[in-house]
Amino acid sequence: MGYFPKADEVPETVVEHVRGALELAEGTGPHYESANTAKLHRKLVRERQGVSCDQERARQIAEEAVRRAGGAGEEQSAGPDQRRVGGAGPGDL
Structure with a gap:
């Protein structure tokens, strides 16, 4: 899965x-009595797998992926009235 899902996920x-x-x-499902237990389990899994939790690096990777996908272009951040490609806009009539 690549991440730690919530118990109901x-x-x-x-x-x-x-x-x-x-x-x-039968009927036994995943749940944690304490958030600390879940945190400890995530730590143990990361140690066993040899990975770390680097929030800053994760943000950088996500930003790069969005840019590559075209999600960071000027037209994406423009308001709805600035995204016109052609035709008449509200103030053009």
């Missing part, structure tokens, strides 16, 4: 697999 297929692997009762 975990795909049912994943829940079923983990439930079966751990031999848990």
Whole structure:
């Protein structure tokens, strides 16, 4: 998935697999009693996988992706009346 989903966002297929692997009762689902436990688990997974949580770098990557996709152009940030390509606008009639 590439990120840590909220408990209610975990795909049912994943829940079923983990439930079966751990031999848990039917109906057992993902949840955390404490936000600290979830935070600790994310830390442990990152350590095991050898990755880090770098918010600044994540923002840079996202900004670059948006620019490459054309989402940062002038026409994207213009107001609705400034995005006209042709034809009459509200003040042209």
